[in-house]
Amino acid sequence: MPLRSIGGRSEPDPVERPPSLEQLLTKVARGDQKAFAALYHRVAGSVFGLVKRVVRDPAQSEEVTQEVFVELWRTAARFDPDRGSALSWVMTTAHRRAVDRVRSAQRAVEREDMAGRRGQERPYDEVAEQVESRLEREQVRHALDSLTDLQREAVTLAYYGGYTYREVAELLDVPLGTIKTRLRDGLIRMRDHLGVQT
Amino acid sequence: MTPDPHMLTGAYAADALPDTERAAFERHLANCPDCEQEVRELQATTAQLGLAAAEPVPDRVWQQISERIERTRQLPPLPADGGSRRLLRRWSGRLLAAAAALLLVAVVALGKVTIDLRNQVDQAEQAADQAAAVLAAPDATVSGAEPGSAVPARVVVSRSHDAAVFAASGLPPPPSARTYQLWFLDAGHARSAGLLPERDSGAAKLVTGLGEADTIAMTVEPEGGSPQPTTDPTLVFDLTA
Numbered sequence: 001m002p003l004r005s006i007g008g009r010s011e012p013d014p015v016e017r018p019p020s021l022e023q024l025l026t027k028v029a030r031g032d033q034k035a036f037a038a039l040y041h042r043v044a045g046s047v048f049g050l051v052k053r054v055v056r057d058p059a060q061s062e063e064v065t066q067e068v069f070v071e072l073w074r075t076a077a078r079f080d081p082d083r084g085s086a087l088s089w090v091m092t093t094a095h096r097r098a099v100d101r102v103r104s105a106q107r108a109v110e111r112e113d114m115a116g117r118r119g120q121e122r123p124y125d126e127v128a129e130q131v132e133s134r135l136e137r138e139q140v141r142h143a144l145d146s147l148t149d150l151q152r153e154a155v156t157l158a159y160y161g162g163y164t165y166r167e168v169a170e171l172l173d174v175p176l177g178t179i180k181t182r183l184r185d186g187l188i189r190m191r192d193h194l195g196v197q198t
Numbered sequence: 199m200t201p202d203p204h205m206l207t208g209a210y211a212a213d214a215l216p217d218t219e220r221a222a223f224e225r226h227l228a229n230c231p232d233c234e235q236e237v238r239e240l241q242a243t244t245a246q247l248g249l250a251a252a253e254p255v256p257d258r259v260w261q262q263i264s265e266r267i268e269r270t271r272q273l274p275p276l277p278a279d280g281g282s283r284r285l286l287r288r289w290s291g292r293l294l295a296a297a298a299a300l301l302l303v304a305v306v307a308l309g310k311v312t313i314d315l316r317n318q319v320d321q322a323e324q325a326a327d328q329a330a331a332v333l334a335a336p337d338a339t340v341s342g343a344e345p346g347s348a349v350p351a352r353v354v355v356s357r358s359h360d361a362a363v364f365a366a367s368g369l370p371p372p373p374s375a376r377t378y379q380l381w382f383l384d385a386g387h388a389r390s391a392g393l394l395p396e397r398d399s400g401a402a403k404l405v406t407g408l409g410e411a412d413t414i415a416m417t418v419e420p421e422g423g424s425p426q427p428t429t430d431p432t433l434v435f436d437l438t439a
Contacts, residue, residue, distance in 0.1 A: 031272060033264075040260060048255040050248035062259050066266065073267045077275040084238045091245035099213045140250040158214035159247055165214040177205075184208030184240075191243040198238045 021086035029077040036073055043087070044069075047094040054098035054162040064101050068094045084198060095159070102162040143193040151186030154179055207233055211240035217385075218410055221438060225357060228339065274345065276439070329363050329404040332356045341414075341435045353414050353435045361406040362414060366433065369394075369401050372418055379419040381427055382411035393423050412438050 019027075019035075021042065027035035047068055052061035071093060079089055144152055150172070157168045169179040190196075203226040209215050210223050227234050332338060335356035343351040343366075351366035364380060372378055378394035380403065391405040391414065405414070415431035 029272070029275070033267065036267065037260075037264070040263065044255045044260070045252040046249045048259065049252040052253065053251040062256065065255065065259055066263050069263045070266050070270055073272060074270055075273055077273055083234075084241055085245075087249075088238075088242045088245045091248040092241050095213050095244065095248060140246055143246075155212065155247075158209070158212040159244055160251070163214065164216050165209045166216065168214065180205050180209050182208075183212055183214060184205055187208045187211060187240045187243050188236075190246075191239050194243060194246055196239055196242045196246070198235075198242050 021090070022081060025076050025079050025086050028073065029079070039072070040069060043090050047090065050091065050094050051098040053160050054095065055101055060101065061098075064097050065094075068097045071097065088198075099162045103164075139194060143190040146193050147186050147189055148182075150174065150178075151182045151189065154182040155186045155190070158183055204230070204233055207236045207240055211237055211244050221410070221412060222357075224438065225337070225339070229337070325404050328359075328361065328406070329402075332359045332361045332363050332404065335359055339437075341437055341439065344434045344436060349433075351416075351433050351435075353437075355408065355414075355437055357408065359406075360408045361404060362408055363402065363404055364394075364414065364416075365402045366416075367401075375421045376418050377421050377423060378432075379417055379423045379427070380405055381415045381417065381431070382408060383413035383415055384409060384411045388415075388427050390423060390425070393419075412436070 019038070021039065024035045024039045024042070028039060044065070048061065048065045051064045051068065052058060055061045055064055068090075072090065079086065083089075084092075144156070147155065153172060154165075154168055157163050157171060158165060161168075163171065165179045165183060166176060168183075169176045172179070174182075203223060206215065206219075206223050206226075210220065210227075213220075215223060227237060333354055335358055337358050338354050338356045341353050341355065343349075349366055349368045349370075351364070351369075353362045353364050355362040369378070377396075378401070380391035380394065382389045382391050382405075389407070389409075389411075391407070392403065394401045394403055394416070414435040414437065415427070416433040417427045417429045417431050419428060
């Protein structure tokens, strides 16, 4: 009789489940480069896709994606599971980096002629259309569809467009307070629609 | 600050706040569990929006990242993160009381060495009143010096009073003809926050004119202080942490 049966290990070994992102991050925090590579391959497409949606330029999007992962590597030990999931943390980091990029110098120039553009060009149509055509997740599409037009425009301009709420207000010609409210109630409605758990 | 910061959770989760408002809202978040919870949920929601945008990444991106992490040092865990930060918040009343006591000792000591006693005591009393107001302010937050500091030190910051109380103990006397100077840093720009009084080893100081500062730092400067820092800071307090 093999010894292992005495140790209570007679049951077949459970199929090895892939580690959770949280488990990977714990290892990354200790300098485990293999865990970091695994983490990368799990979320790189999502990070790159989101960054590119905001930044648009593919070369710059690659740069920002690099910055995001170097930051994840650097700050892995500061991930706090009490404040949300690892995936949420990764995507928040990615989005913030992307937004920082588009709000730097290049955007400052665009801002100056924003008043001039207002009313003629309506960039949110373009943004919303891209979202429509490229959405991979039906659920998210349905959640977006469940919003009022103004909520959807506010959410997509802010999140995919990388605009500040002041810019969104100006683009949509709606008071600042209204945009703040629409962003909040729009995301709350999406949260409920998606059944988001934290 | 907007009249109702609770309404900003959506704009924050979508990263639609300009930098200054983002920093202000993060200060509110630190003290508002309801908003913290809502932000957590809305960030999980925007994460879903992000996932929907996924697309294939060129292989060269990983190549470059793997080279960069080889030469990138990782940050240590925060000494007061997560649960312990919450604990710190609960304890902040006691910390504030301790800081107040330290400040009073400093004020009394300052009073002893003055020649123009009356005038100085008035000033000291005024500073003590102002410091007490900062320490007791509902929005007061305590920040410890960054890990690795030479001496234990804290600042208590009240944005509503536009002021902070700095306190350090066991501070070595500055080299001769040198003085300790405090700075407000705002996105890398330094403004003098005044000189530390010459004292034995403990030091406390009320600093006003905080503005939008995200960091308070202390450097060693030539006697009389400098218009801009000339040495690397010996103490750094990250007010956004």
